[in-house]
Amino acid sequence: MSIPTKFIPSEVEEKWYNYWLENNFFKSTPDSRKPYTIVIPPPNVTGVLHMGHMLNNSLQDILIRRARMKGYNACWVPGTDHASIATEAKVVEKLKKKGFSKNDLTREEFLKHAWEWTDEFGGVILEQLKKIGCSCDWDRTKFTLDPEMSESVINGFIDLHNRGLIYRGYRMVNWDPQAQTTLSDEEVIYKEKPGSLYYISYKIDDSDDSVVVATTRPETILGDTAICINPKDKRYKHLHGKKVIVPIAKRSIPIILDEYVDVEFGTGCLKVTPAHDPNDKMLGEKHKLDFIDVLNPNGTLNSKGLHYEGKDRFIVRKSIIKEIDNLGQLVKKENHISKVGTSERTSAIIEPRISEQWFLKMKSLAEPAKLSVLKSEEVQLIPEKFKKTYSHWMENITDWNISRQLWWGHRIPVYYYGKKSSNYVVAESIEKALELAKIKFKNNEISVSDLNQDDDVLDTWFSSWLWPISVFNGINEPDNDEINYYYPTQDLVTGPDILFFWVARMIMAGYAFRGNFPFSKVYLTGIVRDKKGKKMSKQLGNSPDALALIDEHGADAVRVGLMLSSAAGNDLLFDEKLCIQGKNFANKIWNAYRLIDSWNIDSKIKQPSSSIDALICFENTFNKDLESINDHFDKYRISDALMTAYKLVWDDFCSWLLETVKPDYGSSIDIITFDQIKLQFQNILKLIHPFMPFISEEIWHIIKVRSKPEESLIVSPWPKTKKYDKSILESYETMKQTIGALRKFRKENDLPQKFKLNLLCHNKNSIVFPEIISRLGQLEKIEFSDKKINQNGGVLNVGTNEFFIPLDIKIDFEKESIKINEEIKYLEKFRLSINKKLSNPSFVENAPNKIIEFEKKKLSDTEQKIKNLKSRLKKSV
RNA sequence: GGGUGUUUAACUCAGUUGGUUUAGAGUGUUACCUUGACAGGGUAGAAGUCACUGGUUCGAAUCCAGUAACACCCACCA
Numbered sequence: 001m002s003i004p005t006k007f008i009p010s011e012v013e014e015k016w017y018n019y020w021l022e023n024n025f026f027k028s029t030p031d032s033r034k035p036y037t038i039v040i041p042p043p044n045v046t047g048v049l050h051m052g053h054m055l056n057n058s059l060q061d062i063l064i065r066r067a068r069m070k071g072y073n074a075c076w077v078p079g080t081d082h083a084s085i086a087t088e089a090k091v092v093e094k095l096k097k098k099g100f101s102k103n104d105l106t107r108e109e110f111l112k113h114a115w116e117w118t119d120e121f122g123g124v125i126l127e128q129l130k131k132i133g134c135s136c137d138w139d140r141t142k143f144t145l146d147p148e149m150s151e152s153v154i155n156g157f158i159d160l161h162n163r164g165l166i167y168r169g170y171r172m173v174n175w176d177p178q179a180q181t182t183l184s185d186e187e188v189i190y191k192e193k194p195g196s197l198y199y200i201s202y203k204i205d206d207s208d209d210s211v212v213v214a215t216t217r218p219e220t221i222l223g224d225t226a227i228c229i230n231p232k233d234k235r236y237k238h239l240h241g242k243k244v245i246v247p248i249a250k251r252s253i254p255i256i257l258d259e260y261v262d263v264e265f266g267t268g269c270l271k272v273t274p275a276h277d278p279n280d281k282m283l284g285e286k287h288k289l290d291f292i293d294v295l296n297p298n299g300t301l302n303s304k305g306l307h308y309e310g311k312d313r314f315i316v317r318k319s320i321i322k323e324i325d326n327l328g329q330l331v332k333k334e335n336h337i338s339k340v341g342t343s344e345r346t347s348a349i350i351e352p353r354i355s356e357q358w359f360l361k362m363k364s365l366a367e368p369a370k371l372s373v374l375k376s377e378e379v380q381l382i383p384e385k386f387k388k389t390y391s392h393w394m395e396n397i398t399d400w401n402i403s404r405q406l407w408w409g410h411r412i413p414v415y416y417y418g419k420k421s422s423n424y425v426v427a428e429s430i431e432k433a434l435e436l437a438k439i440k441f442k443n444n445e446i447s448v449s450d451l452n453q454d455d456d457v458l459d460t461w462f463s464s465w466l467w468p469i470s471v472f473n474g475i476n477e478p479d480n481d482e483i484n485y486y487y488p489t490q491d492l493v494t495g496p497d498i499l500f501f502w503v504a505r506m507i508m509a510g511y512a513f514r515g516n517f518p519f520s521k522v523y524l525t526g527i528v529r530d531k532k533g534k535k536m537s538k539q540l541g542n543s544p545d546a547l548a549l550i551d552e553h554g555a556d557a558v559r560v561g562l563m564l565s566s567a568a569g570n571d572l573l574f575d576e577k578l579c580i581q582g583k584n585f586a587n588k589i590w591n592a593y594r595l596i597d598s599w600n601i602d603s604k605i606k607q608p609s610s611s612i613d614a615l616i617c618f619e620n621t622f623n624k625d626l627e628s629i630n631d632h633f634d635k636y637r638i639s640d641a642l643m644t645a646y647k648l649v650w651d652d653f654c655s656w657l658l659e660t661v662k663p664d665y666g667s668s669i670d671i672i673t674f675d676q677i678k679l680q681f682q683n684i685l686k687l688i689h690p691f692m693p694f695i696s697e698e699i700w701h702i703i704k705v706r707s708k709p710e711e712s713l714i715v716s717p718w719p720k721t722k723k724y725d726k727s728i729l730e731s732y733e734t735m736k737q738t739i740g741a742l743r744k745f746r747k748e749n750d751l752p753q754k755f756k757l758n759l760l761c762h763n764k765n766s767i768v769f770p771e772i773i774s775r776l777g778q779l780e781k782i783e784f785s786d787k788k789i790n791q792n793g794g795v796l797n798v799g800t801n802e803f804f805i806p807l808d809i810k811i812d813f814e815k816e817s818i819k820i821n822e823e824i825k826y827l828e829k830f831r832l833s834i835n836k837k838l839s840n841p842s843f844v845e846n847a848p849n850k851i852i853e854f855e856k857k858k859l860s861d862t863e864q865k866i867k868n869l870k871s872r873l874k875k876s877v
Numbered sequence: 878g879g880g881u882g883u884u885u886a887a888c889u890c891a892g893u894u895g896g897u898u899u900a901g902a903g904u905g906u907u908a909c910c911u912u913g914a915c916a917g918g919g920u921a922g923a924a925g926u927c928a929c930u931g932g933u934u935c936g937a938a939u940c941c942a943g944u945a946a947c948a949c950c951c952a953c954c955a
Contacts, residue, residue: 214955269955389950392880392881496950565889567890567891575888586917590914591918666913747922829899843936847935851896851897854896858897
């Protein structure tokens with residue numbers, strides 16, 4: 001059966017993935033080995049794979065596969081996140097298409113729909129991860145709404161509440177009128193939108209005078225409770241202590257003084273609406289103003305909106321301006337571009353509102369998390385540059401609003417008794433709540449129906465921040481075997497965009513619940529961008545279909561493509577061409593295998609010395625590269641590790657080793673070389689496996705022939721580092737250069753490639769691996785001779801070595817001498833610069849000896865080269 | 878407005894505590910080769926005022942200051 005010239009990924013990917021699964025290679029249980037653990041950043045349960053996931057999870061798989069080969073008990077815990085807002089928004093949208101809204105349903109009915117949705121689309125993304133080869137321990141798959149996970153969240157809440165860290169408070173929150181929920185600051189996206197700045201005059205009480213204020217949100221006028229001016233503003237000195245009348249509402253409100261007001265902006269007069277603007281709230285509290293909330297949760301005006309009650313805020317904006325204009329109080333209207341907060345999920349315009357919410361005190365939680373990262377002792381951020389951003393955020397941390405007015409999520413375990421919202425108990429169940437309530441309110445008559453559970457759910461991140469602990473059930477059972485074995489985990493791989501949402505909070509939770517950090521390294525990947533530098537996202541439609549890419553190029557190729565240019569923390573401009581490079585690489589490896597497979601072995605042939613030498617060169621190169629690959633891995637320079645392996649395979653293994661040892665057409669190979677080549681190929685497959693798991697496993701099994709499951713590449717030991725001989729590597733380098741010079745010579749002089757030459761060398765000691773040079777340089781032989789060269793031919797200069805090529809034909813000496821002169825000129829300039837350095841007394845005094853010696857060597861080498869060239873010039877003339 | 882980065886070959890990026898032959902890689906590009914692993918290949922080559930301006934130093938892509946462009950994060954002026 002002939003082997004296809006091209007590697008066909010689709011024929012092997014599923015086969016090996018299933019093989020790995022069947023043999024439980026991904027599975028991990030605590031044992032006596034050292035654990036190496038990664039918890040996956042849980043993607044949204046109903047999400048689909050995008051390029052960010054691909055990058056992220058390929059990296060994790062590379063790390064976990066290498067750790068597995070290095071003999072660790074490798075455990076990669078997969079899972080998904082319920083993503084309360086994102087999922088709920090999708091379900092609401094789906095219901096809308098069916099013609100009914102969330103409010104038409106009871107909480108239970110809605111949740112039923114949400115679970116149906118989750119069951120339908122949930123986990124698709126995990127199936128996609130399998131396509132790219134992710135070696136997760138699937139038996140451990142967790143979902144943040146699983147019973148055990150939910151229990152962790154509730155217990156975490158109760159614990160923090162008992163420590164006095166959770167409180168109920170009024171807050172200016174970001175209100176999404178469409179989803180009818182509060183959003184965290186992080187979920188609000190500010191967009192520039194053109195609008196108008198309206199100048200409206202307010203009549204001064206007990207006077208015919210008036211004052212003009214500028215506003216972009218006239219609908220909030222009905223909630224005004226003051227006008228604020230800067231006390232230093234000379235224009236308004238006469239207004240100090242006066243009152244003004246709110247248009248339409250005809251209420252009388254005070255003029256207050258505060259330096260907060262910018263004299264330059266608008267008219268220098270600010271209307272203060274404490275219930276609908278964070279800054280106004282601050283002024284309102286400072287000056288003890290009334291708070292008038294004019295909005296309903298759905299964005300329409302409430303009874304405080306008078307005759308506008310029930311109308312949407314944007315409709316009111318238009319009509320109220322009309323009314324004010326009719327009253328003669330609209331002074332002018334200017335175009336104004338303002339940054340408007342919108343919901344990340346629903347894109348609705350956010351309304352700031354005063355609302356009662358649950359908060360988590362962050363200051364004390366942040367302290368240990370801040371220090372551990374700053375000192376890089378327990379948690380290390382890679383790359384380090386994120387440390388600054390991290391500490392800045394930690395220092396300015398504010399309390400975390402953890403309640404959301406949603407249904408899809410973990411319902412807050414708070415039970416109210418009676419009408420006062422301050423009368424509540426916190427408990428994991430209604431039964432427990434009843435017990436507590438009877439004690440707390442000293443009333444044995446209280447029954448279940450007297451208690452009302454809080455309607456809100458917890459912020460999604462409130463379950464995510466427990467993830468590294470809760471996946472091992474460490475919140476509910478703090479002393480179980482799993483958490484004790486796997487925690488703290490080793491590496492976390494995620495995007496820098498969720499450094500604050502998630503990473504920082506997980507570190508805090510680690511110290512809060514286990515007194516220990518959750519992971520020791522955080523590898524922050526770059527953000528995947530398209531060629532124009534735009535962030536790849538589904539919304540922009542510029543993200544290539546991840547699965548289509550795999551179908552087209554193969555999973556190995558896509559993984560390589562992603563890794564090739566993804567230095568940690570640096571954004572990655574993704575270009576599909578990189579996948580093609582990955583594909584070419586896979587094909588190169590495939591054809592190396594085909595070549596080896598095609599050889600006829602003849603046990604009677606003696607091993608040629610060129611093969612012996614080539615193998616020595618390769619082994620030393622391999623050991624050097626292995627050392628540097630390990631070093632790159634230790635520093636999380638994954639793309640460098642891959643590139644080193646890439647060049648080792650392509651250049652050293654294929655172009656030099658295989659080219660040297662491959663038998664001529666029609667001949668056979670000796671058995672010693674053949675076995676050695678197979679061995680080296682296996683070593684190479686090991687290095688390649690973390691990056692390209694499928695093709696490497698495929699070839700591994702073919703060349704190992706009868707390999708048993710436990711001898712699979714995925715669980716084979718990572719190569720051990722061995723010493724290498726630097727002088728051999730130097731000779732190898734010289735040899736490659738010699739061959740290069742020879743090929744160049746042949747080309748420049750228009751000699752056919754198969755034209756066999758003879759090479760004369762004066763210095764026997766300077767020549768290295770002559771057999772390989774003969775073979776790959778297509779030489780008849782290399783002669784060592786002291787005899788004067790007095791015949792036609794050419795000269796090769798390699799470093800300080802000089803070779804003579806005797807030829808029957810004449811070399812174009814004129815052309816040759818021009819070239820030599822140019823080279824001499826270049827070298828003389830170079831010599832001048834070294835001389836200048838060496839004759840500079842302060843250089844000689846200050847520079848370290850090593851550098852001076854080096855410069856001297858440079859000088860003598862250069863002089864030798866010039867001498868060689870000059871003597872060549874003489875001969876040519 | 879505050880902060881953090883980036884700027885090195887046509888493109889994407891390295892350049893590891895300032896000295897390692899007047900800067901490296903991959904891709905692309907140019908010329909030539911190619912029935913014996915691979916045209917998704919081979920061989921050889923070309924290609925850079927290290928953003929700009931100053932400074933420190935015997936010595937700067939590397940350190941410092943300033944300028945410019947870009948990116949991201951945070952806060953948001955009615």
